[in-house]
Amino acid sequence: MSQEIGVTGLAVMGANLARNLARHGCRVVVHNRTRARTDALLAAHGDEGEFVATGSVHEFVAALQRPRRVVVMVQAGAPTDAVVEELMAVLEAGDVLVDGGNARYTDTIRRTAACAEKGVHFVGAGISGGEEGALLGPSIMPGGSAEAYALVGPLLESIAAVVDGTPCCTHVDGDGAGHFVKMVHNGIEYADMQLIAEAYDLLRLRLGMSPAEIGEVFAGWNEGDLDSYLIEITAEVLRHVDADTGRPFVDVVLDQAEQKGTGRWTVQSALDLGVPVSGIAEAVFARALSGHAEQRAAARGVLPGPAAPPEPVGDRDGFVEAVRQALYASKVVAYAQGFDQIAAGAQAHGWNVDRAALATIWRGGCIIRARFLDRIRQAFTDDPGLTTLLVHPYFRDAVAQCQEGWRTVVVEAVRAGVPAPGFASALAYYDGLRAERLPAALVQGLRDLFGAHTYRRVDREGSFHTLWSEDRSERPVG
């Protein structure tokens, strides 16, 4: 295979992927809608490898040998459609188009079908790692057919991060599957960050610790089971001081979290699939609440909190440890929910998704890379059909060991009026899963009473309806 590829879309991700490819000995033909980006890339980094700068899409495609391999790294949505359409006017049967952006997986399914009509392979590839990962080794989740993967997989594997000698790139078999798993990856990323933010908030508000002190705590946690990229950069952000004001950086940033859409899509998809990804949903809603400036301004100083100011926390070290436990246990819940959604999505779409392989490639390169992903890899290797990570002996025991601190923290947050939706909903999910009986039985009874929606019984097969407004006798239905 000749080591050659085209990259169009040279903003932070595309430019760094192009550099990564060039550094790995690939001849990289580059293009960007606005020529200035192409020129800037060549001027700053043209000596890092073999780049061929092109100005138009025709020139770009013509500079590539057949079968052409093209990576598109532009904004998701309409911009991607525009670029794909332009390229499809020039590409030919047998060429491969890789969309490395954060496309919605349903768009990828549509684009794959449209490209297939002309015999062009379309590969929706989730790429994670941000600016630095794109340059030094991202985690790559290419979907599409095995035939297409054979044409681009080895090249993508060559530029991915490597953990224990394994490239963080795996074929996620099925049209749209690569972008589906990337979407869930981002959903988990949202949940993880929300939990981290709640841990920070509780340490700050209940122990009066400064951001820098909390940064030290996170740095310490990064030495243990919580070891992960997000914990590491949390320490960095919390220790950062604003140069203009001398204040902690986190205090000069507006407290309104933004989002581009992948977390929201994850929850929308989970709703369709009926998978309770409560941790991801809470994270998306927490960002939405933070951005509801008007409602927050209306409520601030008006809605009363706890009647009496909360008692100061007596055991400072004990509380720090309890927060660590709450963070770890809630994080396991969020990942368990995300992997459940992946299994459900794969089943619904007929994709062949190996969760152990995904955990393997998420150990490096991506934003959610974490030490405990190796444990997740092991869990799905031990039992590829594992119903939920939470019942795997390792995670069952690890979460059980955190349970006391987790409950303490949720109680303390509620008592003190500190919002901790991630911790609380993760605990409610855990308790919901392990409950002998759930009050869903009452919900079923209510549905049957007001709408004759029927119910199933614990002691007999079939569906039933009670004649509530008559003699309350029960009838089998269907």
Ligand SMILES: NC(=O)C1=CN([C@@H]2O[C@H](COP(=O)(O)OP(=O)(O)OC[C@H]3O[C@@H](n4cnc5c(N)ncnc54)[C@H](OP(=O)(O)O)[C@@H]3O)[C@@H](O)[C@H]2O)C=CC1
């Ligand atoms: N930034 C990150 O950390 C990550 C981003 N991604 C995804 O990777 C993709 C690229 O991200 P990023 O590098 O941040 O860049 P942006 O998402 O900011 O996209 C900018 C690029 O899109 C091009 N573009 C926008 N509209 C059009 C259009 N109509 N026609 C042609 N080109 C267009 C721009 O060209 P021009 O210069 O002419 O404006 C530019 O090259 C996105 O899908 C993003 O979601 C994935 C992982 C991480």
Ligand SMILES: O=C(CO)[C@H](O)[C@H](O)COP(=O)(O)O
């Ligand atoms: O894809 C990514 C990492 O894997 C991006 O960092 C992610 O899209 C950021 O999302 P948002 O802006 O919604 O927080």
